Amino acid sequence: MADGRKWVTMGEVAARAGVGKITVSRALRNPSKVSPGTLRKVQAAVDELGYVLDETAGALSSQRSRVVGALVSTLEEAVFAATVRGLTEGLAEGGLQLMLSATQYDPGTEAALLPTMLGRRPEALVLTSDDHTEAAHRLLARAGLPVLELWELPKQPVHAAVGFSNRAAGTALTRHMVETGRRRVAFLGLDRQHDRRARLRMEGYRDCAGQLAGERAVAVKARPGAVGPDYGAEGLAEILRRWPDTEAVVCVSDMVAMGALCEARRRGIDVPGRLAISGFGDFDMAQDSALALTTIHIDGAAIGRRAAELILAGDIPCGLREDMGFSLIRRATS
Amino acid sequence: MADGRKWVTMGEVAARAGVGKITVSRALRNPSKVSPGTLRKVQAAVDELGYVLDETAGALSSQRSRVVGALVSTLEEAVFAATVRGLTEGLAEGGLQLMLSATQYDPGTEAALLPTMLGRRPEALVLTSDDHTEAAHRLLARAGLPVLELWELPKQPVHAAVGFSNRAAGTALTRHMVETGRRRVAFLGLDRQHDRRARLRMEGYRDCAGQLAGERAVAVKARPGAVGPDYGAEGLAEILRRWPDTEAVVCVSDMVAMGALCEARRRGIDVPGRLAISGFGDFDMAQDSALALTTIHIDGAAIGRRAAELILAGDIPCGLREDMGFSLIRRATS
DNA sequence: CTACCCGGTGGTATCGATACCATGAAGGCG
DNA sequence: CGCCTTCATGGTATCGATACCACCGGGTAG
Known part of the structure; x- marks a missing residue:
């Protein structure tokens, strides 16, 4: 399927609706800032042209990528899978998307994947390990973005942690x-x-x-x-x-x-x-x-969701260690 | 952790190395196009400044996002988790990253997530379901990008499929x-x-x-x-x-x-x-x-890896249905 | 009646990297 | 020895959306 078709741009939508580009941007990002009539016109133009907002451009000009990076140890354990689900669902509510990689429990792999992740200029980073290489620590420190370590609660988190003991x-x-x-x-x-x-x-x-x-x-x-x-x-x-x-x-x-x-x-x-x-x-x-x-x-999804909440709220205090606890379930073997 | 620090830009690296921006770009993306001496200078500057290439800008100017979108039914089944692993590993070799969301087996959710995915201008899309809404079909058709359906082999794939029967x-x-x-x-x-x-x-x-x-x-x-x-x-x-x-x-x-x-x-x-x-x-x-x-x-990782291969190779023929087969393992219960 | 404010809108510069084309130097060949 | 090719490099325009500021008209307060 040759990519014959080009993507419609915001300018074309604006022309179609008879408004300025910026108004289209506002109509899509912040509808309350646009009058109802204009909003309708823009919506109609968007639908007719099948316009999809280009986040790659948006990220550059707004300096907000709307992406969160996640480096998980493995997806092949139910608990991490549940965490990732909670995370994506929570982030989606705030318009954030998840960029995912797996480290296979290896700090070296984690360190190797880190630059690629940071290249996307994520708004936060989620790690399911608390074991990082020296290089990884340096990169994280320099990047100066919120880092959440999930699952274990390290004594000295890189930045903040959500998990249980x-x-x-x-x-x-x-x-x-x-x-x-x-x-x-x-x-x-x-x-x-x-x-x-x-x-x-x-x-x-x-x-x-x-x-x-x-x-x-x-x-x-x-x-x-x-x-x-x-x-x-x-x-x-x-x-x-x-x-x-x-x-x-x-x-x-x-x-x-x-x-x-x-x-x-x-x-x-x-x-x-x-x-x-x-x-x-x-x-x-x-x-x-x-x-x-x-x-x-352990409620993995809850841990993921809580992480998403913290990220969306912003301003995560350094050193935060949030204990989500666990529940002992007594059944027939004890 | 207030985001006090700003990201280093390619221009600063170039100044430090005493070369043009474009040379830095080439040194990082395509080292063979740069003389060994220059390459060393650039590398040194990159290391000293802790520069990390900004993909959000790169995506815009090159019109290549280096992102692949994946909409999986769920991560909480081992088979899908393995597929995602194969996929990320395979894509990483080609410098592509995975943007992930889960549909919870619901075509409606899939359709709702699609525009967000397309907003990232992914170079390909991977779906683990072959059941799409009318709206999803329209969006996919208009987007004109490679779409791979994994796991089942629909009679009429949207574009191409990798899986087994x-x-x-x-x-x-x-x-x-x-x-x-x-x-x-x-x-x-x-x-x-x-x-x-x-x-x-x-x-x-x-x-x-x-x-x-x-x-x-x-x-x-x-x-x-x-x-x-x-x-x-x-x-x-x-x-x-x-x-x-x-x-x-x-x-x-x-x-x-x-x-x-x-x-x-x-x-x-x-x-x-x-x-x-x-x-x-x-x-x-x-x-x-x-x-x-x-x-x-079923070798889920192999399916994911094969999908990655096809995406990296590019030019996926329309209607391709690749049967990865399965193996019957006879053990003690038969 | 004037001055100010504010919701709604548009123009233009800007984000940071890359494409494209131009340039200069080095090397091969007649 | 000069012309043409090849390699290494740089300047400038460009990608598409958003920030910032300016503007306009109408309503309210003094």
Whole structure:
């Protein structure tokens, strides 16, 4: 499809409507500044010519790109996908659009993508990681635009952060086990290096040491390929081998918890009677009656929406750390 | 963080390097057109000043936005997320960036987002749906830019399409059941209206009618909330009630298949001995040893990458329908 | 009655990079 | 030795919308 047709310009619309260009601009951007009669004429001309405002030109002359850049770790985890949805929806209400790239959890990739993003002169930047290279920090500082880090709440955000505390979540789950009468509580994690969040959850578990009968932490070695329930099964086996009297297992993720649960059933262990199990994330299946997993729910969309709100409101205080919290959902496994 | 700092302009870089603006432009866009010595000087100036090329200005003067717009149905399904990843990665190699919005499977929303997208003067548009409103069609036709529809292969694409045939996939699964000695094959689906793809899979099943001992199709009524394995359990129950001698169940998705499998185990039915089960999508857990589901694998990232390739190559023939195929993965449930 | 204000509108300069054409220097060939 | 090509570089116009300021007419206050 050769691009034969040229785009209609604002000047042509103005001529058609018998007004000045600037009036067309106002009619489209700020209708209240134009008299109703003129507005109608402009609207008619726009419709007849099929005019679509050229933001590339608008951005240059107004020095407002109406774009927000997002560098997300991955889209292939439901939580980030939900965040991006909340973000786009929220931004759309303010006439902003999202420019997206994925970093694959690699600060180097993030740093490499940053200049390209900044080239668009975005009005704000959203990052889902709090781990940046030196170069990235320099670029961000120099750019002098609002930067929002989502999901984790770094002690010293580049600018501002919206998220929740993985550590507090780990603590909440562990305490839940204690409060429901279990003191021999184990933590089941994975040894994936990129996952600082997982590590924080374990720290949250450790924070409860005083209330537990000794630490029981296991990290299953991650193999290449998808992380499936197999890990959970393997991990539970190890836990029961080392500490046969374990009463509860706090798992680093729902997927792992699911595997642990299946393994427990296979062994005929009564859940939650003899053994309680919890996950993290509240994925699709967690609420399914066959699984009914006790877990932590994070409202990813809400985090994205809140970020959008802050951006639209403008003037984000430096150092802001907005804790959106989490909810512990008790189901049948605890 | 008040935007105190102004962006450095190309002119300042040029002054610093002692060359003309245009030379800076060439040095950054097309280094081979500049002598090595000059290139070094420009590079040095760029580094010292922390210059980042302004694409908003570049887009206007070159009439090339270096942006591709994407309207995806949802990001909260792994397959689309993978497609978006393939797309961004592929486009990045050609210096193109992705502008993203989600339509939530609604053609009306898609049509509403279209003008905003076109306002950026994207060099191409990617849609993951083949269902467009009349207004959307008009806009797309007038815009005269390459439009790629992904995932399904419509008979008459707006311009071009990259995807695979859900119908053929349904047929492949059914035929697989026949070839492994089953003739009493059922189809288990969901009654969700937006899901044309699911319907196509069922049509694929029906296409095999000649080789089957009668049609056995069931659609479980979708309730609000996440689609979990519960549906599969319920559906299998209904199938066995109506046709107790069923030998195989082709499920519309992995999630449903998983539920059916659990239900079968609960009833002590030998899988795959007495009953074979297949899914669709090859989700995370399908390869897990506890599940080991026979299913169809679609390479979403490859579809995205192929789309990027076509866009970068330019000159996409009108009416192109590129079938990326699928792979049937036989595991332990058939 | 005059002076001032304000809503509505248009003219012109401007945003920052790139296209196009011109220029000058270096090198090849008859 | 001079002409023509090629390469490297710069000047200037341009992309399309918006900011800024000016303007006009009518209404209100003094």
